[in-house]
Amino acid sequence: KAGVTQTPRYLIKTRGQQVTLSCSPISGHRSVSWYQQTPGQGLQFLFEYFSETQRNKGNFPGRFSGRQFSNSRSEMNVSTLELGDSALYLCASSFDGLAKNIQYFGAGTRLSVL
Amino acid sequence: GQQVMQIPQYQHVQEGEDFTTYCNSSTTLSNIQWYKQRPGGHPVFLIQLVKSGEVKKQKRLTFQFGEAKKNSSLHITATQTTDVGTYFCVLTQGGSEKLVFGKGTKLTVNP
Numbered sequence: 643k644a645g646v647t648q649t650p651r652y653l654i655k656t657r658g659q660q661v662t663l664s665c666s667p668i669s670g671h672r673s674v675s676w677y678q679q680t681p682g683q684g685l686q687f688l689f690e691y692f693s694e695t696q697r698n699k700g701n702f703p704g705r706f707s708g709r710q711f712s713n714s715r716s717e718m719n720v721s722t723l724e725l726g727d728s729a730l731y732l733c734a735s736s737f738d739g740l741a742k743n744i745q746y747f748g749a750g751t752r753l754s755v756l
Numbered sequence: 757g758q759q760v761m762q763i764p765q766y767q768h769v770q771e772g773e774d775f776t777t778y779c780n781s782s783t784t785l786s787n788i789q790w791y792k793q794r795p796g797g798h799p800v801f802l803i804q805l806v807k808s809g810e811v812k813k814q815k816r817l818t819f820q821f822g823e824a825k826k827n828s829s830l831h832i833t834a835t836q837t838t839d840v841g842t843y844f845c846v847l848t849q850g851g852s853e854k855l856v857f858g859k860g861t862k863l864t865v866n867p
Contacts (some may be wrong), residue, residue, distance in 0.1 A: 748798060
């Protein structure tokens with residue numbers, strides 16, 4: 643079974659631009675969660691999608707948005723990029739997103755904002 | 757909101773020494789998961805604890821869930837260089853499906 647796939651692996655953008663990241667979950671998994679990881683703040687939860695609906699949301703500004711498609715693939719968008727958005731963005735899939743289920747992480751997209 | 761404290765933030769040991777990281781919650785937990793992230797890698801699931809007082813072992817790793825289900829620990833016996841990485845606890849508050857990540861303990865091992 644293929645693991646969680648995130649594309650692209652690396653991105654360099656400039657302030658004010660927008661970016662879209664993609665995540666393909668493990669086959670059969672319907673829940674996809676997104677996290678931002680920085681050295682200072684650690685792993686912070688962005689949002690979770692289940693069956694094309696945002697089910698949970700973290701404390702991030704509206705510049706951060708996402709969506710999920712009918713095949714469970716998910717995209718995350720960040721608009722009007724700021725320097726502080728430089729981070730490793732991880733997505734994780736699980737069977738149904740319930741807390742008892744294991745989160746399987748992708749390798750992440752490392753975003754650098756210049 | 758749910759508060760989680762994971763200590764220590766950093767730990768440096770000599771190879772062969774033991775290592776312990778602790779995770780403490782302000783509220784009673786439904787369960788707790790532990791993940792490991794190698795340098796340059798992504799978090800990988802290690803274990804899940806559900807029952808009060810539960811103890812689980814994986815080779816040199818021992819995981820424990822407190823009796824009150826408010827704290828947990830991960831103990832590594834006789835560390836090896838392959839143990840290097842950041843260990844995260846992930847909490848679920850009772851009645852919630854939201855996962856809360858601890859800030860992690862970064863372990864370095866001197867050969």
